[in-house]
Amino acid sequence: RKEVEQDPGPFNVPEGATVAFNCTYSNSASQSFFWYRQDCRKEPKLLMSVYSSGNEDGRFTAQLNRASQYISLLIRDSKLSDSATYLCVVKGDTGNQFYFGTGTSLTVIP
């Protein structure tokens, strides 16, 4: 079983739509959680950390459900510039290893 699983998509949504991505993780002792964004042929860039209480940054909201071991990312009022691959990242409880999902592809259509 993979440490982190994501629906690869693709998600094709119109501008202004709300879109949600989910990600599940296998290790209940995992400590830290993140969403990264990766544009085509570029490096991943930190979008936001995910806290137990949930957190919001503008149009982006991240939530963590430890009981069900999943993380979500909600994007409101989608912009063309939101088109990218969104990577769910989990830091395990040992070994300093960060586990990445395969990414979810989002295309926002005019």
Added chain:
Amino acid sequence: ETGVTQSPTHLIKTRGQQVTLRCSSQSGHNTVSWYQQALGQGPQFIFQYYREEENGRGNFPPRFSGLQFPNYSSELNVNALELDDSALYLCASSSKLAGAETQYFGPGTRLLVL
């Protein structure tokens, strides 16, 4: 920009050769992690260096090795290259003094093994 740099940007090698990739971490960061990202996949953890010592390793064979220098820059060495080693190699710098240890990535080195 993250301030993390990598060199070279692109590299072509043949099977059996050896390669060295380099990474300079962001100012103030003492930890460097290396990842391999194959096409269509998420990055896979190779190993992490902290204070010049390996500080965690993923499921990669010993022909993947590394170094960290006193200025916290790092090298990834791959011996006996195989076709499947073709990938984007990313380094990420972070600081173990910064709580949740957020990682910031360099632009990567694209390696093609023929």
